[in-house]
Amino acid sequence: xxxxxxxxxxxxxxxxxxxxxxxxxxxxxxxxxxxxxxxxxxxxxxxxxxxxxxxxxxxxxxxxxxxxxxxxxxxxxxxxxxxxxxxxxxxxxxxxxxxxxxxxxxxxxxxxxxxxxxxxxxxxxxxxxxxxxxxxxxxxxxxxxxxxxxxxxxxxxxxxxxxxxxxxxxxxxxxxxxxxxxxxxxxxxxxxxxxxxxxxxxxxxxxxxxxxxxxxxxxxxxxxxxxxxxxxxxxxxxxxxxxxxxxxxxxxxxxxxxxxxxxxxxxxxxxxxxxxxxxxxxxxxxxxxxxxxxxxxxxxxxxxxxxxxxxxxxxxxxxxxxxxxxxxxxxxxxxxxxxxxxxxxxxxxxxxxxxxxxxxxxxxxxxxxxxxxxxxxxxxxxxxxxx
Amino acid sequence: xxxxxxxxxxxxxxxxxxxxxxxxxxxxxxxxxxxxxxxxxxxxxxxxxxxxxxxxxxxxxxxxxxxxxxxxxxxxxxxxxxxxxxxxxxxxxxxxxxxxxxxxxxxxxxxxxxxxxxxxxxxxxxxxxxxxxxxxxxxxxxxxxxxxxxxxxxxxxxxxxxxxxxxxxxxxxxxxxxxxxxxxxxxxxxxxxxxxxxxxxxxxxxxxxxxxxxxxxxxxxxxxxxxxxxxxxxxxxxxxxxxxxxxxxxxxxxxxxxxxxxxxxxxxxxxxxxxxxxxxxxxxxxxxxxxxxxxxxxxxxxxxxxxxxxxxxxxxxxxxxxxxxxxxxxxxxxxxxxxxxxxxxxxxxxxxxxxxxxxxxxxxxxxxxxxxxx
Numbered sequence: 230x231x232x233x234x235x236x237x238x239x240x241x242x243x244x245x246x247x248x249x250x251x252x253x254x255x256x257x258x259x260x261x262x263x264x265x266x267x268x269x270x271x272x273x274x275x276x277x278x279x280x281x282x283x284x285x286x287x288x289x290x291x292x293x294x295x296x297x298x299x300x301x302x303x304x305x306x307x308x309x310x311x312x313x314x315x316x317x318x319x320x321x322x323x324x325x326x327x328x329x330x331x332x333x334x335x336x337x338x339x340x341x342x343x344x345x346x347x348x349x350x351x352x353x354x355x356x357x358x359x360x361x362x363x364x365x366x367x368x369x370x371x372x373x374x375x376x377x378x379x380x381x382x383x384x385x386x387x388x389x390x391x392x393x394x395x396x397x398x399x400x401x402x403x404x405x406x407x408x409x410x411x412x413x414x415x416x417x418x419x420x421x422x423x424x425x426x427x428x429x430x431x432x433x434x435x436x437x438x439x440x441x442x443x444x445x446x447x448x449x450x451x452x453x454x455x456x457x458x459x460x461x462x463x464x465x466x467x468x469x470x471x472x473x474x475x476x477x478x479x480x481x482x483x484x485x486x487x488x489x490x491x492x493x494x495x496x497x498x499x500x501x502x503x504x505x506x507x508x509x510x511x512x513x514x515x516x517x518x519x520x521x522x523x524x525x526x527x528x529x530x531x532x533x534x535x536x537x538x539x540x541x542x543x544x545x546x547x548x549x550x551x552x553x554x555x556x557x558x559x560x561x562x563x564x565x566x567x568x569x570x571x572x573x574x575x576x577x578x579x580x581x582x583x584x585x586x587x588x589x590x591x592x593x594x595x596x597x598x599x600x601x602x603x604x605x606x607x608x609x610x611x612x613x614x615x616x
Numbered sequence: 617x618x619x620x621x622x623x624x625x626x627x628x629x630x631x632x633x634x635x636x637x638x639x640x641x642x643x644x645x646x647x648x649x650x651x652x653x654x655x656x657x658x659x660x661x662x663x664x665x666x667x668x669x670x671x672x673x674x675x676x677x678x679x680x681x682x683x684x685x686x687x688x689x690x691x692x693x694x695x696x697x698x699x700x701x702x703x704x705x706x707x708x709x710x711x712x713x714x715x716x717x718x719x720x721x722x723x724x725x726x727x728x729x730x731x732x733x734x735x736x737x738x739x740x741x742x743x744x745x746x747x748x749x750x751x752x753x754x755x756x757x758x759x760x761x762x763x764x765x766x767x768x769x770x771x772x773x774x775x776x777x778x779x780x781x782x783x784x785x786x787x788x789x790x791x792x793x794x795x796x797x798x799x800x801x802x803x804x805x806x807x808x809x810x811x812x813x814x815x816x817x818x819x820x821x822x823x824x825x826x827x828x829x830x831x832x833x834x835x836x837x838x839x840x841x842x843x844x845x846x847x848x849x850x851x852x853x854x855x856x857x858x859x860x861x862x863x864x865x866x867x868x869x870x871x872x873x874x875x876x877x878x879x880x881x882x883x884x885x886x887x888x889x890x891x892x893x894x895x896x897x898x899x900x901x902x903x904x905x906x907x908x909x910x911x912x913x914x915x916x917x918x919x920x921x922x923x924x925x926x927x928x929x930x931x932x933x934x935x936x937x938x939x940x941x942x943x944x945x946x947x948x949x950x951x952x953x954x955x956x957x958x959x960x961x962x963x964x965x966x967x968x969x970x971x972x973x974x975x976x977x978x979x980x981x982x983x984x985x986x987x988x989x990x
Contacts, residue, residue: 257712257716260713260715260716261715262713262715262716262718262719262720263660263663263715263718263719265719266663266719266722266723270826309892312892312900314837314840314841314892314898314900315654315837315840316654316657316659318657318658318659318660318715319654319659319833319837321659321660322659322660322662322663322829322830322832322833323830323833323834323837323885323888326826326827326829326830326834326881326885327830327881327882327885329826329827329878330827330830330877330878330879330881330882330885331878331882333752333875333877333878334874334878334879334882337873337874337875337878338871338873338874438667438723438726438727438730439723439727441719441722441723442723442724442727444719445716445719445720445723446720446723446724448716449712449716449720452711452712452716453710453712480731483731483735484735484738485731485732485734485735485738486730486731486733486734488727488730489727489728489729489730489731489732489733489734490731491727492723492724492726492727492728492730492731493724493727493728493731495724495727496724496725496727496728499720499724503706503710509710509711510710511705511709511710514709514710515709
């Protein structure tokens, strides 16, 4: 049996996963994934200062203050980048360690007043989340983190539905979005604000690093499986929730950090998809590259045949040494050409068939003009071997 | 502790001497290699690698059970290299972009590392205390042997840099050209990347996983502002890095409860800030001053051109006109008029101005040639 604390932890982790996956998808698509890493570090001074004022990690004021630090980070990075003194990635790399260091030093200098542990900031204290209850006039309404992350999630989903079209257009075609009258700046800072608030809201439960993992990993994994934005969002949410729950049980089993094991689950899922995803997975890519190499070889071979009418140039043995391929490769190419009726082998003399001849001339046409349209219709014509 | 006493202690106290020397060497080597990272637009690679090194440390501890820093750093090196090459694999083989790849490896490896660290902490018989110093760095735990190790690696780095200086430089600025000359660009690339990883791993004990990337970037970004020559930049970055190390150690040693890492990073950031603002050629301050000066010159020329336009219509170019007619012209201020008088272009008499010969000459040539009287 699961205790209610266990259910609550899994619920918080799952909600955090969903709340992170939504902005994360857009960050990955907009090539701004590292910004989430920067935000997750640089909110630390905001949290510390907020904590001095409120003495409560779950207070809305603290969340707003910390989220403001996140926005400041983004603005600072953009300002430095605009000066042209350094490149964008250097700007990110300079800003967040500085802010994070200020946070760490603030904590160290006020260790007596601040019961904040830097390890806890990085890692979160998901296991303790159920103990901090939200109580109004003696009625227990559940853990505070659940309320915090739940409200953030509701706002995020509301904004997602309200501005889905605008977000989509501005993500894929900023110019078009601007010409349609959606300010790219508003979209940009809106997304950054959501990312900041989510980071702050989730950090208490799952820690700064896991927030980054929850934002980037599910979205990246989903991106390897689909090009459709809606599906990508759904997949990302699915991966996030699955890893949140399975990660909890791994941590339970190993008696280790929950945040750490959720991240590890995310890593395992990503690795699997990275290796085995159809079309975009590593194995599929390598296989396709090999096939393309064979296709190019075949073309070279056919061109050679077309260029040489002399029989001795077209003798199998001669071909073998002339094009300088290894035996296996030559055999593959030869068989492929035979199978596609491109050539006939008569008495060890290879000659092009009419079809092969035709194909080769078209291929030359394609190589000369280099227009994609030509090769597309060629593939149909000759039933090429792909797929 | 006052300043002089601190200086005395640096030379007499074993611990303080070791730490100061260690952080100085570390700053120098990361500054040196960081220059390449910054110029190769791999600034955030350092961040990813340093995080990716964490599971290596934990696994090395789990396998060997020792806390010997050389063994742990070897683990860190291996896992950092795996992280680096995985990032490369993601970027080259899939359509995920470099920022996503970096963020992925960074967070996933770090999370896995934390899982292992907490797992180790729960082991009953493990003498695990001290592994988490790799998070934020504790320069106080540096031993003389660690410093020797750093010095050796720095020496090797320096030799390799000098040996392959030409290749590194060429790859940095024109990779295609290097390839056409027949150099093995892949090998050079791997060599420099491996050394960057090595430098990062060396710093983990002192600065920590989280802030190591700043050690790599900040001195290089600061040095970049002062020079356009690669050699000078590498040299300056090494100096900046070493100074950050020394000052950072000094500050954190004199205060209670301060990890070295954050302090060194803050000092390095101050170097960056100062360089951004005060660098003579690229700095924001001088850029602004140049901007204002150019605008003033432009205004002055505008006024002169306007005066020329009026004077042209008269037979006597020095025919006096009232100052009033200049007022509705944008470029005119009292200052510019004074400046024109000062340059002997214009003479003032009461409320009347008149163009001198010299001024007329200058104005007629205003758009024909560069003003080289500056």
